[in-house]
Amino acid sequence: MRRVFEEELKSLHAHFLKMGVLVNEAIQKSVDAFVTHDKELAQQVIDEDAAINALENELELECFELIALQQPVTTDLRKIVTVMKASADLERIGDHAVSIAKSTIKVKGKKHDADIETAIAETALKVMGMVKEVLDAYVVLDVERAREIAARDTEIDAAAKNIYENCIEQMKQDPEIILGGTNYMRISTYLERIGDYVTNISEWIIYLDSGEVVELNVHHKI
Template structure:
């Protein structure tokens, strides 16, 4: 009975983490749509919904600590709980960046917009959203191989980021009226790039879940045994 209750709690932890991931993914999608479509009402929805994401992260951390203190899990079970704690923290930061994009939408007041740059940002956001969906699926399936593949996709996000940056510089040089708007584009670009980095972090926690080793994906890093 004791083991069954523990497994039920562990499953509930996984479900709540997955739900948090879906909440964050929706926030990213809405924030970029709000920015591209100049929709301040949608941007405000993202900002207001962030409290739920923050509360879910606090709840997951609290439950995780309680399970460690009361159940004293070992090896694989302990790794599962640690993974949820760490990965939920990454999700919360991703949600924060979605809020930052939403705030950029509200801050913009009559700036000259550049459709070509906005289209590139939209494509970048679509790729980021896809990565988030894929990493959540890899987490549910504990698919370490897929997690490593998803981490490699972050190079595409970095490429998008570099492209947007160059487009903004060129635009500002050719039309001074777009300087303020282009600076906002570069901010949104940086937020999306950071979200991609946090997806890579979650990929690393999936590898840890399966191997008990912390690895730095996309870098030549040493592996450290943990549990």
């Protein structure tokens, strides 16, 4: 029975990592679509989100079945709970990638601001790096790396706030950029929230390792 349980746990983690790959691709595509003003690529992100949602539903079902059928002990239960909670955070990250894609479509044809778009692109690259690294930390159960990644969320918060304030200032000076600026502000908020969910996953890595429930960067929790 133990061998069967271990195999099912491995399958669970494999599905989680597959979901992580899909989410990372969604962020990459949504950011690329924003940078290049590619409406078709943005639509692709929206269309492909169903696969991420389906994986999250499958993972949740697998977790419940493992708990019900195998009655895992404390350490094993932590592994299952971590996958279930972290996959929910991944799904929300995917949702924000979709939101970025939708805002990219809305901003197409509107007046642009190159400086703000550059700031958004730079922030997005940092966020993408955090998502990839937190998944890597999860694979090897690197608690220190998880803490370091979560600490970088303050940088994302500051960048998002700066973009937001720049948008307000530009809209005051040029009414023609109001529609585009509103979408820039939305995108900066989505990036900031992705950073929050990365922090959540970092917390689950710590929980998986020690059973300790911690709150990192509690200044802004979603």
